[in-house]
Amino acid sequence: MQEGKRSASFYALAAVFGLFVIFLYGPMFTIFVLSFQGPEGGLTFPMRGASFHWFGRLWEGMGVVDIAAAFRRSVALGTVVMLFTVLLSLGAGLAFRKKFKGSGLLFYTSVASLIMPSIVVSLGIGLQFRLIDTALKSGLEALGLGGWLEGYGTAMGLYTSALGAHLTWTLPFGLLIMLAVFNRFNPAYEEAADDLGATPWQSFRHVVLPLIAPSLVGVGMFGFTLSWDEIARTSQAIGDVNTLPLELQGLTSTVTTPAIYALGTVTTVVSFAVMGGTLLLIRLLKRQPARA
Amino acid sequence: MRMTAWLQATPFTLVFVLFLVLPLLLVATVSFWRATDYELIPAFTFQNYLDVFNGCSNTDELCVTLKTYLSTLKFCFLVWLITLVIGFAVAYFLAFHVRSVGAQTLLFILCTIPFWTSNVIRMISWVPLLGRNGVINQGLQGAGLIDTPIEWLLFSDFSVVLAFVHLYTMFMIVPIFNSMMRIDRALLEAARDNGATGWQTTWNVIVPLCRTGIIIGSIFVITIVMGDFVTIGVMGGQQIASVGKIIQVQTSYLQFPMAAANAVILLIVTLMMIWGLTKLVDIRKEL
Numbered sequence A: 001m002q003e004g005k006r007s008a009s010f011y012a013l014a015a016v017f018g019l020f021v022i023f024l025y026g027p028m029f030t031i032f033v034l035s036f037q038g039p040e041g042g043l044t045f046p047m048r049g050a051s052f053h054w055f056g057r058l059w060e061g062m063g064v065v066d067i068a069a070a071f072r073r074s075v076a077l078g079t080v081v082m083l084f085t086v087l088l089s090l091g092a093g094l095a096f097r098k099k100f101k102g103s104g105l106l107f108y109t110s111v112a113s114l115i116m117p118s119i120v121v122s123l124g125i126g127l128q129f130r131l132i133d134t135a136l137k138s139g140l141e142a143l144g145l146g147g148w149l150e151g152y153g154t155a156m157g158l159y160t161s162a163l164g165a166h167l168t169w170t171l172p173f174g175l176l177i178m179l180a181v182f183n184r185f186n187p188a189y190e191e192a193a194d195d196l197g198a199t200p201w202q203s204f205r206h207v208v209l210p211l212i213a214p215s216l217v218g219v220g221m222f223g224f225t226l227s228w229d230e231i232a233r234t235s236q237a238i239g240d241v242n243t244l245p246l247e248l249q250g251l252t253s254t255v256t257t258p259a260i261y262a263l264g265t266v267t268t269v270v271s272f273a274v275m276g277g278t279l280l281l282i283r284l285l286k287r288q289p290a291r292a
Numbered sequence B: 001m002r003m004t005a006w007l008q009a010t011p012f013t014l015v016f017v018l019f020l021v022l023p024l025l026l027v028a029t030v031s032f033w034r035a036t037d038y039e040l041i042p043a044f045t046f047q048n049y050l051d052v053f054n055g056c057s058n059t060d061e062l063c064v065t066l067k068t069y070l071s072t073l074k075f076c077f078l079v080w081l082i083t084l085v086i087g088f089a090v091a092y093f094l095a096f097h098v099r100s101v102g103a104q105t106l107l108f109i110l111c112t113i114p115f116w117t118s119n120v121i122r123m124i125s126w127v128p129l130l131g132r133n134g135v136i137n138q139g140l141q142g143a144g145l146i147d148t149p150i151e152w153l154l155f156s157d158f159s160v161v162l163a164f165v166h167l168y169t170m171f172m173i174v175p176i177f178n179s180m181m182r183i184d185r186a187l188l189e190a191a192r193d194n195g196a197t198g199w200q201t202t203w204n205v206i207v208p209l210c211r212t213g214i215i216i217g218s219i220f221v222i223t224i225v226m227g228d229f230v231t232i233g234v235m236g237g238q239q240i241a242s243v244g245k246i247i248q249v250q251t252s253y254l255q256f257p258m259a260a261a262n263a264v265i266l267l268i269v270t271l272m273m274i275w276g277l278t279k280l281v282d283i284r285k286e287l
Helices: A008-034 A051-058 A066-096 A103-115 A116-140 A158-183 A187-193 A199-231 A244-254 A259-291 B002-030 B047-052 B064-097 B103-118 B119-124 B135-142 B159-169 B172-180 B185-193 B198-209 B211-227 B230-235 B242-252 B256-278
Strands: none
Touching: A008 A066, A008 A259, A008 B064, A008 B103, A008 B119, A008 B159, A051 B119, A051 B256, A066 A103, A066 A158, A066 A199, A066 A244, A066 B002, A066 B135, A066 B185, A066 B198, A066 B256, A103 A158, A103 B002, A116 A158, A158 A199, A158 B242, A187 A199, A199 A244, A199 A259, A199 B198, A244 A259, A244 B119, A244 B230, A259 B103, B002 B256, B047 B211, B047 B256, B064 B159, B064 B172, B064 B198, B064 B211, B064 B242, B103 B172, B119 B159, B119 B230, B159 B172, B159 B211, B159 B230, B172 B198, B172 B211, B185 B198, B211 B242, B211 B256, B230 B242, B242 B256
8 A cells, every 4th residue: 555556456446436526526517507508498408508597587586485585594594503503512612621510411412413313303393392382372371461472473483493403403513523623722822821820711712712713613614504404403393484495395396497406506606605715714713823 | 610611511501401302302202192183182192103003913014114114224224335335435545545635635625515515406416317308318318228218217216325325425434534544554564564465454454443433424324314304205206205204294284293103213213223333332432
């Protein structure tokens, strides 16, 4: 393996790797191409003209489904999930540096969440909010305050049940990243800050935070992109509104025009923009301490 | 000191208590409840579980539940095997054959990029390739190899497995690659100096040392396939049953106690598979 000449197994495995990459990218590439079909174009090759027609159709909305609203909801939820994931994972990561009672249990619970079949979690959260609704209604009626409930639908929603469902998926990833970060963190910097008379807050703010900032941005990116794509955990736990992936899943069985490919292209571009922005931010943050 | 640690961990803990532990307890509880068309009735009954296994004592023909589990397990096994073989080969190539760290990182990122695209998009991206008038059928017909389009390419067991492999091989590559990068290269040299062939080194040195990575990857793939209803729905043309899909359909008809009973059984089966795998390795030690 280490000698200068490539072995036969190198070429065999290189071929496997090459085929795997084609397998990964090939299908995606076809839908990007097909989303630029002309107005006469269909779901398959050959291309009938090239245009932005289907992106225009997307922009106008696709019949009954309000894609723009679902898009805004997904961006908003993803942003909130991102913020919560960063803050809560950071808190937990800091806590795990000290040994506290129950840390083992908490660790295993979050890992369990990661490997729990999503449909089970989703069903549970859906049930929970259904029971909350029932309890709320019967409780208020018993108090003679039934009038308060006019227009009340459900406690389920984007920032209640759906947010919770997404966090059970993003937080374990966040915690694992934070554990990996603090495993490699040199406590000597903090000790130096302590010796120089910094308060715990000062040493956190001026020493720890700048050092782990790039990783936190990474955690945020994980939070946003995992939320942006999430279907299984949201499916039973969101109530009346839908996020973009849920709409998209519904569209797969009804829409038979390249507009759905255009939508695919747009969501992919958003994912890549988030990733690109994140990587840029991480580079900037990494450069800063060196300059200071 | 201890107080701050608790305060820091509290919000994180609350999320899991409120949105994981409590809901799971509720699922377990509701699985013993009764329901009418419009409300849940907190009464203790085994009926839901009896209904799930209705007809399963019949030895002539398998009941729906067992059939569904067998089909789900079949997908599980196939996807596990294929992702393991591909994942191991790809990770092996990246870890041992690509020599410069720069090239390694670049190729690794190349594999991860598609992972960040929406899963549904990656599923429907197979439609123009596999469909009746898709690229493959057009190509084969154009070459005169077939007269009529091959029907089983899309909306079939084949397309479901293909999509799973496409979507989730990354879950195998990452942990196996991670384990491989920790292997001391001196061990491989020692194996070669002792006259081991490439296969012998792989089988007797690398595979045992990657055990953790293989098991973590396997756990991911198995839990995903066991609970899946989206991939099987979209790629199976809504025609193939899976345990996850049964739960989803029952919820949409508001049959919550039945769905809960199914969820409990699914959870038990999945946890048993994972438990079997974790017997072989201590995950926390490896972080």
